[in-house]
Amino acid sequence: MQNERVSEVTPIIIDKDQPGFIQSDYVGGVIKRSMNYIRAGFPLHLTGAAGTGKTTIAMYLAAQIGRPVILLHGDDEFGTSDLIGGQYGYRRKKMVDNFIHSVLKSEENVSPEWVDNRITVACKYGFTLIYDEFTRSRPEANNVLLAILEERILDLPAARGEGGYLRVSPDFCAIFTSNPEEYAGIHKAQDALKDRMISIKLGHYDRESEVSIVQAKSGISRDEAEKVVNIVRAFRETKKNNLQPSIRSGIMIAKVLSATDSRPRADNTDFVETCMDVLNFDTNGFQNQPEEEVKQRIMDTINRYC
Ligand SMILES: Nc1ncnc2c1ncn2[C@@H]1O[C@H](COP(=O)(O)OP(=O)(O)OP(=O)(O)O)[C@@H](O)[C@H]1O
Ligand SMILES: [Mg+2]
Numbered sequence: 001m002q003n004e005r006v007s008e009v010t011p012i013i014i015d016k017d018q019p020g021f022i023q024s025d026y027v028g029g030v031i032k033r034s035m036n037y038i039r040a041g042f043p044l045h046l047t048g049a050a051g052t053g054k055t056t057i058a059m060y061l062a063a064q065i066g067r068p069v070i071l072l073h074g075d076d077e078f079g080t081s082d083l084i085g086g087q088y089g090y091r092r093k094k095m096v097d098n099f100i101h102s103v104l105k106s107e108e109n110v111s112p113e114w115v116d117n118r119i120t121v122a123c124k125y126g127f128t129l130i131y132d133e134f135t136r137s138r139p140e141a142n143n144v145l146l147a148i149l150e151e152r153i154l155d156l157p158a159a160r161g162e163g164g165y166l167r168v169s170p171d172f173c174a175i176f177t178s179n180p181e182e183y184a185g186i187h188k189a190q191d192a193l194k195d196r197m198i199s200i201k202l203g204h205y206d207r208e209s210e211v212s213i214v215q216a217k218s219g220i221s222r223d224e225a226e227k228v229v230n231i232v233r234a235f236r237e238t239k240k241n242n243l244q245p246s247i248r249s250g251i252m253i254a255k256v257l258s259a260t261d262s263r264p265r266a267d268n269t270d271f272v273e274t275c276m277d278v279l280n281f282d283t284n285g286f287q288n289q290p291e292e293e294v295k296q297r298i299m300d301t302i303n304r305y306c
Contacts, residue, residue: 011068024209043174048202051246054177070122074136085117126171149196218254230305
């Protein structure tokens with residue numbers, strides 16, 4: 001009889017029904033294309049700037065696939081063993097012999113034990129792998145994915161036993177997300193890895209989707225959500241790509257409005273200050289402009305829409 005291999009990894013089960021998930025025409029289109037590629041057996045790669053919905057859409061897709069989900073977040077510190085497993089554990093065998101109660105004889109034996117990590121568990125049991133921000137891991141660490149995605153074989157060190165190789169379950173599927181290469185802390189993905197996936201490039205949401213999401217996330221009225229989104233979008237257009245405020249800025253402003261039972265009006269000082277704080281932080285791209293000028297631009301935008 002073969003022992004079940006030790007693993008600390010437990011998959012998550014995501015409910016198919018996700019009431020908070022907004023399916024606008026745009027989102028519905030992305031979901032349809034993604035499901036087509038997954039059904040055809042290809043790994044899916046959602047790539048785009050911060051806040052373009054990559055992780056949310058990946059989780060929704062995984063829920064629709066209906067298999068348990070293994071979630072992995074890319075990390076610069078990862079080595080291969082963080083993905084597939086390694087000699088982490090120790091098996092301790094202890095034999096205590098106190099047949100004669102005044103004499104205690106004990107013998108202890110400690111041997112290294114292979115512990116499966118996330119990718120191995122997903123491949124073995126046919127779970128859905130979401131590898132979020134996979135390009136934050138160094139390309140060498142991700143090399144193990146090449147044979148998994150193409151030959152559907154996981155090449156494991158002989159130390160694991162079972163002949164080293166593991167045949168990937170036919171139910172296994174993989175969804176990857178990544179930010180553009182110009183982002184801080186992002187490695188360039190190997191061409192060979194990208195070549196094995198179908199990549200969908202996501203941009204910032206269209207206005208209709210953005211309003212629906214901001215409204216759903218905050219609970220403010222549609223009319224108010226439109227005002228907030230108009231301000232954020234107008235501001236976004238004036239900035240360079242990876243410095244643009246994302247949908248998160250709109251969600252933040254709207255949630256503060258909701259929490260303080262406040263209204264988006266130009267004469268509402270609290271609202272104006274929230275917009276200044278959310279939109280005017282320096283990673284948002286105005287480092288070289290005087291603070292007062294940026295604030296004036298935000299004020300002009302608020303006056304235009306409120
Ligand atoms: N279809 C959607 N329905 C409801 N909320 C959404 C949807 N898409 C995105 N959101 C919300 O928008 C925000 C940003 O989405 P998400 O975290 O998925 O972006 P991301 O592309 O993964 O960003 P990052 O690159 O920074 O990780 C989140 O608060 C998320 O809940
Ligand atoms: Mg994300």
